[in-house]
Amino acid sequence: MPRPEEDQTHQILDVILHLMRDMRRSYDRRARGMGLTLSRARVLTTLARNEGITQTELAADLAIESPTLKRQIDALVADGFILRAPLEGDGRKNALFLTDRGRDAEIVEFTMRLRREILKGIPDRDLDQATGVLHQITRNIQDLDRT
Amino acid sequence: MPRPEEDQTHQILDVILHLMRDMRRSYDRRARGMGLTLSRARVLTTLARNEGITQTELAADLAIESPTLKRQIDALVADGFILRAPLEGDGRKNALFLTDRGRDAEIVEFTMRLRREILKGIPDRDLDQATGVLHQITRNIQDLDRT
DNA sequence: GCTGGTTGATTAGCCAGCTAAGTAGATTGC
DNA sequence: GCAATCTACTTAGCTGGCTAATCAACCAGC
Numbered sequence: 001m002p003r004p005e006e007d008q009t010h011q012i013l014d015v016i017l018h019l020m021r022d023m024r025r026s027y028d029r030r031a032r033g034m035g036l037t038l039s040r041a042r043v044l045t046t047l048a049r050n051e052g053i054t055q056t057e058l059a060a061d062l063a064i065e066s067p068t069l070k071r072q073i074d075a076l077v078a079d080g081f082i083l084r085a086p087l088e089g090d091g092r093k094n095a096l097f098l099t100d101r102g103r104d105a106e107i108v109e110f111t112m113r114l115r116r117e118i119l120k121g122i123p124d125r126d127l128d129q130a131t132g133v134l135h136q137i138t139r140n141i142q143d144l145d146r147t
Numbered sequence: 148m149p150r151p152e153e154d155q156t157h158q159i160l161d162v163i164l165h166l167m168r169d170m171r172r173s174y175d176r177r178a179r180g181m182g183l184t185l186s187r188a189r190v191l192t193t194l195a196r197n198e199g200i201t202q203t204e205l206a207a208d209l210a211i212e213s214p215t216l217k218r219q220i221d222a223l224v225a226d227g228f229i230l231r232a233p234l235e236g237d238g239r240k241n242a243l244f245l246t247d248r249g250r251d252a253e254i255v256e257f258t259m260r261l262r263r264e265i266l267k268g269i270p271d272r273d274l275d276q277a278t279g280v281l282h283q284i285t286r287n288i289q290d291l292d293r294t
Numbered sequence: 295g296c297t298g299g300t301t302g303a304t305t306a307g308c309c310a311g312c313t314a315a316g317t318a319g320a321t322t323g324c
Numbered sequence: 325g326c327a328a329t330c331t332a333c334t335t336a337g338c339t340g341g342c343t344a345a346t347c348a349a350c351c352a353g354c
Contacts, residue, residue: 011278012266012274012277012278012281013170013262013265013266015278015281015282015285016163016166016167016170016281017167017170018210018285019163019281019284019285019288020163020164020167021311021312022285022288022289023160023163023164023288024311024312024339024340025311025312026288026291026292028312028339029292037339037340039339039340039341040339054302054303055302055303056301056302056303063165064340064341064342065341065342065343066302066303066304067303067304067305067306067341067342067343068340068341068342070303070304070305071339071340072339072340075339090301090302090349090350091348091349091350092301092302092303092348092349092350093301093302093303093349094302094303114291115160117287117291118160118284118287118288118291119159119160119284119287120287121283121287122280122283122284126276126279126280127159127280129273129276129277129280130159130276130277130280130281131158131159131162132273133269133273133274133276133277134159134162134163134166134277135162136268136269137166137265137266137269138162138165138166138169140264140265140266140267140268141166141169141170141173141265142169144173144261144264144265145173145176168341168342171309171310171341171342172341172342175309175342184309184310185310186309186310186311187309201332201333202332202333203331203332203333211310211311211312212311212312212313213332213333213334214311214312214313214333214334214335214336215310215311215312217333217334217335218309218310219309219310222309237319237320237331237332238318238319238320238332239318239319239320239331239332239333240319240331240332240333241332241333
């Protein structure tokens with residue numbers, strides 16, 4: 001059982017990897033009854049802030065690629081949460097709208113409550129500091145990719 | 148363009164979601180030439196610290212489920228990075244070993260270098276503080292799941 | 295007003311995570 | 325010493341991320 005010192009210091013990357021999976025799994029298990037997942041809830045709450053936008057615009061808001069979004073939209077349309085409407089004036093674009101079911105306050109409420117629970121007991125300034133570190137890591141990655 | 152205040156404060160969860168994707172994408176693109184991905188490199192480096200362990204043990208070390216690991220092992224065996232050997236004394240278990248190719252220092256070196264680059268310019272104490280916050284979030288999720 | 299390039303959405307196919315269920319080998323209890 | 329249970333691995337199938345390539349509609353320039 002060798003234990004190189006390097007691993008201890010760079011631990012944060014593995015913590016991030018695991019945390020994301022834990023978040024997803026926990027949310028998905030809880031939201032299954034509503035027919036949602038973490039990713040799909042994000043689509044709904046993001047769309048709720050800006051109904052009528054196109055798929056490309058929504059994908060940009062969510063920072064995911066359009067084929068990824070497309071499958072989620074298909075599922076949400078099939079489950080009656082949102083609607084695709086052809087956008088007049090441009091035959092390529094779809095405008096997206098929530099249905100009554102998709103606009104149901106329960107989803108937003110549920111998501112916000114869970115987020116509050118997940119961050120419980122952590123002072124705002126600690127959250128801000130941690131967020132700053134994560135942003136710095138993101139910038140470092142972008143710098144690397146530019147090389 | 149409405150902008151509810153709540154979103155600003157809980158931003159960290161989205162940052163985590165995106166950061167993980169950025170890490171994966173950046174690593175995978177760079178490591179493609181070696182036939183590796185971030186997940187597979189993690190399998191190799193974790194196994195390197197403890198050759199001869201079984202799949203279940205390795206899955207526990209990586210904190211992933213055994214079916215997830217199984218597919219990665221299949222791929223790594225196919226590409227000549229590792230070997231499955233039947234473990235004498237228990238016909239159910241496989242012992243895992245690196246091949247010469249898998250033991251190749253380049254992989255470990257490459258991974259460590261990239262990790263250093265990604266964390267460049269961030270003081271250790273900031274990293275530790277951020278890691279602490281992430282751990283707290285992980286504990287909060289586990290507490291929720293226990294309910 | 296046609297032609298070439300651009301854009302929005304889709305399709306196809308990959309990787310990596312998961313759960314649920316199946317199979318074969320070990321272990322335990324009677 | 326056999327039945328029942330448990331364990332390790334596998335199989336099957338879902339979700340969600342990605343890239344590459346296709347198709348249709350739009351737009352620019354000549």
